[in-house]
Amino acid sequence: xxxxxxxxxxxxxxxxxxxxxxxxxxxxxxxxxxxxxxxxxxxxxxxxxxxxxxxxxxxxxxxxxxxxxxxxxxxxxxxxxxxxxxxxxxxxxxxxxxxxxxxxxxxxxxxxxxxxxxxxxxxxxxxxxxxxxxxxxxxxxxxxxxxxxxxxxxxxxxxxxxxxxxxxxxxxxxxxxxxxxxxxxxxxxxxxxxxxxxxxxxxxxxxxxxxxxxxxxxxxxxxxxxxxxxxxxxxxxxxxxxxxxxxxxxxxxxxxxxxxxxxxxxxxxxxxxxxxxxxxxxxxxxxxxxxxxxxxxxxxxxxxxx
Amino acid sequence: xxxxxxxxxxxxxxxxxxxxxxxxxxxxxxxxxxxxxxxxxxxxxxxxxxxxxxxxxxxxxxxxxxxxxxxxxxxxxxxxxxxxxxxxxxxxxxxxxxxxxxxxxxxxxxxxxxxxxxxxxxxxxxxxxxxxxxxxxxxxxxxxxxxxxxxxxxxxxxxxxxxxxxxxxxxxxxxxxxxxxxxxxxxxxxxxxxxxxxxxxxxxxxxxxxxxxxxxxxxxxxxxxxxxxxxxxxxxxxxxxxxxxxxxxxxxxxxxxxxxxxxxxxxxxx
Ligand SMILES: Nc1ncnc2c1ncn2[C@@H]1O[C@H](COP(=O)(O)OP(=O)(O)OP(=O)(O)O)[C@@H](O)[C@H]1O
Ligand SMILES: [Mg+2]
Numbered sequence: 225x226x227x228x229x230x231x232x233x234x235x236x237x238x239x240x241x242x243x244x245x246x247x248x249x250x251x252x253x254x255x256x257x258x259x260x261x262x263x264x265x266x267x268x269x270x271x272x273x274x275x276x277x278x279x280x281x282x283x284x285x286x287x288x289x290x291x292x293x294x295x296x297x298x299x300x301x302x303x304x305x306x307x308x309x310x311x312x313x314x315x316x317x318x319x320x321x322x323x324x325x326x327x328x329x330x331x332x333x334x335x336x337x338x339x340x341x342x343x344x345x346x347x348x349x350x351x352x353x354x355x356x357x358x359x360x361x362x363x364x365x366x367x368x369x370x371x372x373x374x375x376x377x378x379x380x381x382x383x384x385x386x387x388x389x390x391x392x393x394x395x396x397x398x399x400x401x402x403x404x405x406x407x408x409x410x411x412x413x414x415x416x417x418x419x420x421x422x423x424x425x426x427x428x429x430x431x432x433x434x435x436x437x438x439x440x441x442x443x444x445x446x447x448x449x450x451x452x453x454x455x456x457x458x459x460x461x462x463x464x465x466x467x468x469x470x471x472x473x474x475x476x477x478x479x480x481x482x483x484x485x486x487x488x489x490x491x492x493x494x495x496x497x498x499x500x501x502x503x504x505x506x507x508x509x510x511x512x513x514x515x516x517x518x519x520x521x522x523x524x525x526x527x528x529x530x
Numbered sequence: 531x532x533x534x535x536x537x538x539x540x541x542x543x544x545x546x547x548x549x550x551x552x553x554x555x556x557x558x559x560x561x562x563x564x565x566x567x568x569x570x571x572x573x574x575x576x577x578x579x580x581x582x583x584x585x586x587x588x589x590x591x592x593x594x595x596x597x598x599x600x601x602x603x604x605x606x607x608x609x610x611x612x613x614x615x616x617x618x619x620x621x622x623x624x625x626x627x628x629x630x631x632x633x634x635x636x637x638x639x640x641x642x643x644x645x646x647x648x649x650x651x652x653x654x655x656x657x658x659x660x661x662x663x664x665x666x667x668x669x670x671x672x673x674x675x676x677x678x679x680x681x682x683x684x685x686x687x688x689x690x691x692x693x694x695x696x697x698x699x700x701x702x703x704x705x706x707x708x709x710x711x712x713x714x715x716x717x718x719x720x721x722x723x724x725x726x727x728x729x730x731x732x733x734x735x736x737x738x739x740x741x742x743x744x745x746x747x748x749x750x751x752x753x754x755x756x757x758x759x760x761x762x763x764x765x766x767x768x769x770x771x772x773x774x775x776x777x778x779x780x781x782x783x784x785x786x787x788x789x790x791x792x793x794x795x796x797x798x799x800x
Contacts (some may be wrong), residue, residue, distance in 0.1 A: 237796060240712065250756070279696065289719070289797075292634065292797055295638055296637060297633075297634050297638065297795070297797060298796065298797060299793050299794075299795075312674070316634050316637065316640075317640045317641065317642070318640070320637075320639060321640045323638075325638045327634065330631070330632075330634065330635065331635075332635050332638070334555075334650075336549055336555035336558055337554065337555050342800045344547075345547060345548070345551060348543070348544050348547055349639055349640065350640060351643055364623050375556075450629065455762070469681075
């Protein structure tokens, strides 16, 4: 059974439209104008256990909004959603026990207390038995090299140090599904590499399913056999990473072309090149994780999801 | 309600841990801790002095003696201190959690969101207000020659709990308004001083206000009615019997508004 199953998932935000100038601001006090933004527009997404999926797209594409729906933070405007067998926002407390979440832009830890104490609180919150907790902490601290950091208050950590702690914190309760929203943002090359190794390792060792957003395509190349490309709330491409890479072309160029709505050629000889092609090459990853079937993907066109 | 209560008992060990952790991080900034303590004390002293000054020119106000008014204020300080110490995080909830999106983190943890918001920041030093309050009650009670009964020992915590529940309910509902608006300050700083209405005899207010503070925003049940019970001021004292029920009702209302608000939470645009 799929671990993430989204059908026609949609999120709209009503946005306050401010008028220009001081006079405009004054008028805004009395009558407000709103516009509706469709941040996520009827997307279909299925992820199987054990997959590592890269969720990419330009700024404002709707990646974070999708993740917030998948993690139960936001209530979808429309559509069906089942993650780990739960409707996330409806059975929130039960559901979040089964997932781990890291937002690169925001700390999940308590600011003023030592990392170790934050971890202990999380242990209590999730009700992790002592032996299991010690075993996991040992493993995580080993791979992420947390050693000296554990006794430092979170506010005194550097960004890279904090991010390693955030990753450990998200995994202390042994979730089967991990959401990462820009986990490598602002990190130096060494830390990035370490985090990539780490993610690969937990995926291989524990079969943890990972959905990750990033603007660093090197993250994607290193980790994700499957990519989902989103723009303006719609999925432009969902399939194997290899299928969109054409010979001699770097991933950067290919992705830029897709973002700009230019020709997308299927690596496996799928659909013809052209503007806003209705058919994009590549198929969804097959059951069971990293194995990928390049042929026979679902279709995503300008007119509506297939 | 009883069921909710049982559910809460499950969280007691966790609450204790958060309390300890809070004290620890509070003490990591000793200056803040002492300033908080001192400002509370100054505030309470000023209020007591105010009462004494008012009574310098009149032996009684609307039939209330100086010591009785001090007693009411002292009693009020007890539920207020508990509320202030535990619900401190509601103060800037709108800005910190809703506008800046910290509520994201709360929603990714397997605990009731409201419980987490309460536990994440506490100002436990404010509990000292309860000591001030009990001291004021003791002084005034002696001066008035109050007769305490044994049952009062049991009734006192029940009435205090009811008063705290009323405060919780009102301010939880006010904090939850942040889920509907995009205001940064929220309503709480604006309406914080409402609490003052619970600490004077209601008959000093006009009929209309008296009605409001009894049946609409039932602040009179927090301080005045229970205090009147201990002062044995028959008519008003009887209202105190309703305090627990009013508390349960107002708290349930606040929690309902909160739950409806959480569904509307939209996060911070990124
Ligand atoms: N709380 C909100 N209120 C109003 N609009 C929002 C809110 N959150 C997101 N949006 C809007 O929804 C759209 C998608 O935003 P989202 O944060 O999901 O993009 P993203 O793909 O994560 O972008 P980035 O790469 O910049 O992080 C944007 O137009 C954004 O302005
Ligand atoms: Mg984002």
